[in-house]
Amino acid sequence: MSSTKYTLLLVDDDTNILEVLDARFSAAGFRTHKATNGQTALALLTSEQIDLVISDVKMPSMSGIELYAEMQQKSPGLPVIFLTAFGNIPEAVTAVQSGALDYLTKPFDGKTLVQKVKDFFAAGKTVPSQTGTNDVEEGSAGFIWGSSKPMVAIKEMVSRVASSDVNTLILGESGVGKECIAKAIHDASPRRNGPLIVVDCGSTPPGILESELFGHTKGAFTNAIQDKTGLIEAAEGGTLFLDEIGNISSEMQHRLLRFLEDRKIRRVGAIDEKQIDCRVLAATNADLTADIEEGKFRQDLYYRLRVVTLNLPPLRERRQDIPRLAKMFVQRHCNTYNIPVVHIPDSTMDWLEQLDWPGNVRELKNALEAGVVLCRNNTLLPEDFQLEQPTSKSRKEDSAPDQGSEFSLENSEREAIIRALRQTNGVQKSAAELLDISRRSIHYKLKKYDIQPSDYK
Known part of the structure; x- marks a missing residue:
């Protein structure tokens, strides 16, 4: 040039x-x-x-x-x-x-x-179009977008983000489809012909993650019997997706920040650096802002990762998409198991729409897989689903404790959280301050006890 x-x-x-x-x-x-x-x-x-x-x-x-x-x-x-x-x-x-x-x-x-x-x-690049020139197809990356307002907005944002190399942080509860969104961005980007390298930061031990990401040279440590290319280097010309980024150690946070700043890596045990050209996407279900307040996550790394942020809504906030998702999953499961077409009656669909789905789209998909296999006469009924949550539970009612556990610590904790939410009109941050616990802790406990803050507004 x-x-x-x-x-x-x-x-x-x-x-x-x-x-x-x-x-x-x-x-x-x-x-x-x-x-x-x-x-x-x-x-x-x-x-x-x-x-x-x-x-x-x-x-x-x-x-x-x-x-x-x-x-x-x-x-x-x-x-x-x-x-x-x-x-x-x-x-x-x-x-x-x-x-x-x-x-x-x-x-x-x-x-x-x-x-x-x-x-x-x-690279002959141009500034990303603000109207979104790269369309994201329905079903791309195996993801079913649906027609709910939040998902229409997410789809439009993905189209706009895909045309650039901007770092993007994908947030959302477990099971909402963060990896599918990352794949949709990659598939709609100019890097679509390059590799998409997925790194599960949550399940990789800290001592191994450094070598996995940056690679190592022969003899760098015990059992390093040959040179190894790291996953960052493997993403050259494509996209690097760092899943569960909130779980990496402080040392890895520092090394990752350095890479994001200058796009250079140094293998473990090496002297020379190497320039890498790849797009970086990251995802987490953790509250990184709370982790920053508690000193567990670097603020500068957070800013570098979340140049653009995509917040994926949980399934309970996009209930109108459940019928479309359910029909698509049932069709796929029938094809996979070579089963005749399974029918979903309106009563079953209404029942599916009323459930909270704490495991989100992943839970719905797995539940339907079990239902397709277990149903009789090729018709899905509520009793065909193997769900942990009670099928008759109402989201708007507080569950009464069992007689035998009336004085358990868990019930006392649950009631204390509910009282705090009522007193603060459902504001999680204020409720956490009232209970003298961190925002991360109350987020965890809300999920543990299946409490919806919006019920107390």
Whole structure:
């Protein structure tokens, strides 16, 4: 790639940083224009042909975010990379969510920044379309989207996210389909022909995870009898999906942050680093904000992972999708087991829609699999399902304790949580403060006792 055909606009009120940037990019062969404030930058955008902007976030008179908003009016789609201090990361993240290319935190590595710009132009990339040019097909990645309002919004967001390389954090309870969403993003992206590497951070022991992700050299440790390529390196040209990212150790959090910042890895036992080109997606069912408050998860890593966040709703919040999901799963199970078509009566479908499904879509799928195998006369009835939760339970009623366990600690704890929710109108954070427990703890206990905060609003 010849850098000489590209012109950069460098914007920073610190003239020392501006001169360093100018020297770096001029030495790399780029043409440059400099501006110490937003007004000058806007004037240069009018008078010069600019291919990419690098701007500080915190500037007097007009901030980098305000400049970006003005630029979108004058030059829609112009790629922008922000330079920001740690305290201004949320603003930079918001800008990237609105279409900016990326951000780097100060102090930044000049070589990394230059390489990022080179890679952008070398790939012939464009800024992601805000209207979503990559359509996500129904049933893509084995995922059934449904027609509920939250899932229509998620599908549209996936289409927009897929066309870019932006880091994306997928949140949601266990069983909602986070891995399917990651596959849908990959399949709709320009990297679709590259590998999709899935890493289960939750089940991999911390001592092994480092070698799994980064690889190792022969002799790096006992039993390292040959060189091993890590999963990050295996994702070259494709997508790396880090599932259950909330479970990684503090040491791995640091190493992963370094990789996300400069896209370089060093195998365990190696000296040289290697540049890796892959897109990173991550997922968790943990409350990372609570983990940050408790010092268990790095805030800077959280910001880097969640440039864009997708919150997948639990099945109980998209009940109108259950009939479509149920019919599709039944059809698949019948095909798998070579069983004649199984019918779902309206009464059974109504019953399915009333259940809370704590295991979400995964639980529904597994329950239907059992029902298809066990049903009689090719007709699914409620008694054909092997569910742990009582079939007659109402979501709006508090379960009465058994006579024999009236004074158990679990019942006392459950009642205390319910009283706290009633007193705080169902606000989990306030209820946790009232009970003097963490937000993570109350989230766990709500799931344990199958308590719905919305019942107490």
